[in-house]
Amino acid sequence: MKVIKAIYDFLVGDMIILVGVIIALLVLALINTVSALAPLRAATGFILVVVVIAVLTATLYREAKGKR
Numbered sequence: 001m002k003v004i005k006a007i008y009d010f011l012v013g014d015m016i017i018l019v020g021v022i023i024a025l026l027v028l029a030l031i032n033t034v035s036a037l038a039p040l041r042a043a044t045g046f047i048l049v050v051v052v053i054a055v056l057t058a059t060l061y062r063e064a065k066g067k068r
Contacts, residue, residue, distance in 0.1 A: 016058055020052075020058070024055070027047070028047065031047075
């Protein structure tokens with residue numbers, strides 16, 4: 001169990017980052033599979049960048065407040 005936690009801490013470091021990026025990827029997959037959302041396909045890169053920046057900002061804010 002210690003090995004798994006060490007790998008998790010090395011790769012992700014925080015649960016907010018992991019969950020945020022997974023949700024972003026699910027939303028992007030939904031945009032690419034649902035034909036009604038086809039107009040948003042051109043903006044998938046922008047959406048991914050904005051979501052990742054928001055997730056990292058939320059994590060940084062939480063770390064700055066000292067709630068870890």
